[in-house]
Amino acid sequence: MTSSGYPRQVRRWRRGTPFAEAPVVFEGTDDDVSVRASSDPSAAGERAVIRRSLDFFHAERHLLAGGVLTKLDVPDDAGVDLHRDWLLIRVRTDWAVGGTTHPAGSLLIVNLDAFLAGSRDLTTLFTPDPHTSLSYSDWTHDGLILVLLADVQSRLELLTFVDGSWERTVLGGLELGQTDVWNTNADADEQYLLLSSGFTLPPTLRHGVLGGDPPTTLKQGPAYFPTDGITTRQFFATSADGTQVPYFVVGDPSAGPGPTLLSGYGGFEVSRVPSYSAIIGRGWLARGGTYVVANIRGGGEYGPQWHRSALRENRPRAYEDFAAVATDLVERGITTRAQLGIEGGSNGGLLMGVMLTRYPELFGAIVCAVPLLDMRRYHLLLAGASWTAEYGDPDVADDWAYLRLFSPYQNIRQGVPYPPTLITTSTRDDRVHPGHARKMVARLREHGHDVSYYENIEGGHGGAADNAQLAFKWALAFEFLWRTLATA
Numbered sequence: 001m002t003s004s005g006y007p008r009q010v011r012r013w014r015r016g017t018p019f020a021e022a023p024v025v026f027e028g029t030d031d032d033v034s035v036r037a038s039s040d041p042s043a044a045g046e047r048a049v050i051r052r053s054l055d056f057f058h059a060e061r062h063l064l065a066g067g068v069l070t071k072l073d074v075p076d077d078a079g080v081d082l083h084r085d086w087l088l089i090r091v092r093t094d095w096a097v098g099g100t101t102h103p104a105g106s107l108l109i110v111n112l113d114a115f116l117a118g119s120r121d122l123t124t125l126f127t128p129d130p131h132t133s134l135s136y137s138d139w140t141h142d143g144l145i146l147v148l149l150a151d152v153q154s155r156l157e158l159l160t161f162v163d164g165s166w167e168r169t170v171l172g173g174l175e176l177g178q179t180d181v182w183n184t185n186a187d188a189d190e191q192y193l194l195l196s197s198g199f200t201l202p203p204t205l206r207h208g209v210l211g212g213d214p215p216t217t218l219k220q221g222p223a224y225f226p227t228d229g230i231t232t233r234q235f236f237a238t239s240a241d242g243t244q245v246p247y248f249v250v251g252d253p254s255a256g257p258g259p260t261l262l263s264g265y266g267g268f269e270v271s272r273v274p275s276y277s278a279i280i281g282r283g284w285l286a287r288g289g290t291y292v293v294a295n296i297r298g299g300g301e302y303g304p305q306w307h308r309s310a311l312r313e314n315r316p317r318a319y320e321d322f323a324a325v326a327t328d329l330v331e332r333g334i335t336t337r338a339q340l341g342i343e344g345g346s347n348g349g350l351l352m353g354v355m356l357t358r359y360p361e362l363f364g365a366i367v368c369a370v371p372l373l374d375m376r377r378y379h380l381l382l383a384g385a386s387w388t389a390e391y392g393d394p395d396v397a398d399d400w401a402y403l404r405l406f407s408p409y410q411n412i413r414q415g416v417p418y419p420p421t422l423i424t425t426s427t428r429d430d431r432v433h434p435g436h437a438r439k440m441v442a443r444l445r446e447h448g449h450d451v452s453y454y455e456n457i458e459g460g461h462g463g464a465a466d467n468a469q470l471a472f473k474w475a476l477a478f479e480f481l482w483r484t485l486a487t488a
Helices: 112-116 278-283 304-308 316-331 347-358 382-391 397-406 435-446 467-485
Strands: 009-011 024-027 034-039 047-053 059-065 068-071 079-083 086-090 095-097 100-102 107-111 123-126 132-139 143-150 153-162 165-172 177-184 191-198 204-209 216-220 231-238 244-251 260-263 290-294 340-345 365-369 421-426 451-456
Touching: 009 034, 024 034, 024 047, 024 059, 047 079, 079 132, 086 112, 086 132, 107 112, 123 143, 132 177, 143 177, 153 177, 231 316, 244 316, 260 316, 278 467, 290 316, 316 340, 316 347, 316 397, 340 347, 340 467, 347 365, 365 467, 421 435, 421 467, 435 451, 451 467
Parallel strands: 260 290, 260 340, 340 365, 365 421, 421 451
Antiparallel strands: 009 024, 034 047, 047 059, 059 068, 079 086, 086 107, 095 100, 107 123, 132 143, 143 153, 153 165, 177 191, 191 204, 204 216, 231 244, 244 290
C-alpha cells in the first residue's frame, strides 16, 4: 500500500492459480498516491493502461500491449483515454508540442500507433473559451460524445469520423439543467443513452443513435415534490478580485426574503451542476425554503483554470467566492443574513468551517458534514496524504504559512459571535477522519459557542449506511435549519 492507503502493485493473475504467485507487472513507491490498471476491451488484442498517480492530479501512464510496457509521452497532468486505434488526450495545462501550443482544457486526438512511432500530428476536437469547458467525453463504436458546460449549463457535441475528418453535431442540453451520457454501446454500434435532470425535473432517460434522429425519451423518474411556483434562476456574484461567480437559485421568486439554504464545494475540479434531489425537494423546497448552489472556484465548472485559481495558496479565493454569493443573495432580497443557512460536506465541510471562523457575520446557521477541519494534521490521517496537491503540505513551512491562516480548527476565536452550527460525521469514515469533527466540536464548546454534534457509528464517508440512516441524518439537518432560520 502507499502512504495514502491505496494499492501500489499491478499483478497479472490467471484464474485457478495462487494469488501470491501472480507476477508483478508494475510497482510504484510508498510516496505515490496509488497504482491501478484498466483493461481496454476495444483493442483487437490484449491491451491495458497502468496509471501511477504521483499526486492527486499528476500521473504516469504506461501502455501494456503484447507483454510490453511503454510509457506514454503525454503531460503527467493530462487525461488519457484509448479506444480502438485512437489516443485521446485532455490537456489540463498549456502543452507545447509539434510546433503548436494547445491551451489548458483542450481535447486532442491522434492515431495511437502513429503517436507511439513519434508522430505529434494532433487533431483538436475541443478548445475552451471563457464561458465553455469540457466536462468529459464518451465513446460510441466509431464516434465520440462531448459533454460541455456553458456557464454551468450542459451542451452535447456529437463527433463522427467521416472521410478522414471529424464532423460535429451540436445537441442542445437542458435549460438550467444537466444532461449526461448514461451509457453507450461502444463495443458494437452507435447507440447512446442520455440522462437529463434539473432541480425541478426528475431524471429523464433518452435514447439516440449517433448520426441518426434526435434522441427520444424512454422513461422519466417519479416526481417526489410539487414544483408549482418553483423556478430555477441563475445569477452572478462579484468576488473580492472581481471574478464573476455563477450560482443557481431554486424557489418561489415572489416569496420575498425567507429561509434559504446555500450549498457549495469548490475543490478537486468537481463541478456542482443542476440535479434532481428528492431530499432537498421534500425537506426544503416543499416547505417554502429557497435552495442555492454556488459554483465557486476550485470546482471544474469552467475547466482546469477555474480549479487551479483556488489551488494551494490561492485557496482563499474559493472562500471569497462563497462569501460573495452569500452577500449577493441578501442584496438581491432573496434572503436576510439571519435567514441564510449553509451546508457542505467533506471538502465542502472545510468550506463550512472557514465560513464559520472567517465570515460568521454572513450566516444564520451552518451544517458541516464529514468535514476536513484541522489542516495542520490532515495529511497524517487516513487518505489525507493524497490531498497535499490540492491544499499543500503542512510539514513544509511555506505551505503551513498559508494553511494556518484559514485552517478552521486553528482559527476558532473566543468572544466572537458564531452562528449556531451542526457538525456531523461517521465513526467509520475511512477518508476524512472523524477526529476532525470531534476536535472542532470540543474546541468550540470550550470557547462557549453554540454547536450541536451527531456521530453515526456506520456509513463511511457518506455518513450513513442505509436509507433510514440517511433520512435521519438529513432530518437532523433540516430540523436544525428550520428551527434556527424560520424564527429569525
